[in-house]
């Protein structure tokens with residue numbers, strides 16, 4: 001448990017947010033050190049991950065992994081808003097817009113960036129809408145990323161699809177198995193944005209070199225009941241077919257342009273990558 005970390009009281013729950021039913025987005029906020037969660041989320045965060053695998057492992061290991069993933073999102077979005085000049089983003093299955101999520105990362109580099117967040121959990125969407133209520137350049141949609149046409153239609157009220165867009169699918173496609181058409185989702189999204197747009201992905205890794213780790217992760221997926229499709233580096237690289245992949249390519253999350261001299265506990269294998277639409 002993080003000492004002295006503030007947690008919201010039940011009566012602080014925004015309209016449409018059920019503080020009694022924990023959700024992944026709020027648990028993530030808690031584990032990342034945020035303030036937008038309730039006792040129910042803290043309970044899960046403190047107890048559900050005691051067997052989390054990895055070098056650090058346990059609840060502390062989850063924190064290491066989540067921070068590595070969020071730091072990599074921040075670097076990629078910062079690169080898009082900086083070197084690539086992207087000013088509008090569509091972030092699918094975003095979780096809560098807290099703790100350095102996309103609009104904060106983009107605006108740290110280029111104030112005024114527009115962001116549409118999408119999450120299918122009604123409680124997460126209501127919470128996101130509450131947090132962004134006073135921000136005219138962000139919108140939080142309750143929608144399912146498996147229906148890109150619905151998202152694109154609704155996002156068009158905020159984003160200009162005649163100009164390049166940063167598509168952010170962080171920690172998303174591993175919830176889509178091959179029969180469910182991850183490529184179809186990408187094709188529909190990329191078909192709607194102009195040349196010069198970018199696709200950013202992060203994805204749970206299947207690590208060919210470490211079958212013991214794979215076995216442990218598969219066992220954990222069984223315990224959590226989550227249906228996760230882990231993919232190898234080349235399988236994730238294939239999602240970028242026909243695009244210009246930005247160096248260093250598809251790499252372990254912590255290795256996507258790490259800050260000079262950065263090192264820390266090694267997170268679980270996860271791929272990150274960024275590519276430009278031709």
Ligand SMILES: C[S@@+](CC[C@H](N)C(=O)[O-])C[C@H]1O[C@@H](n2cnc3c(N)ncnc32)[C@H](O)[C@@H]1O
Nearest residue numbers: 024025093094095119120121143144145170171
């Ligand atoms: C792990 S969390 C946040 C991940 C976030 N993109 C990140 O990298 O920090 C995953 C979120 O995906 C949402 N989600 C799961 N399935 C979804 C779907 N089919 N469409 C949209 N959101 C979904 C969940 O509600 C949850 O808030």
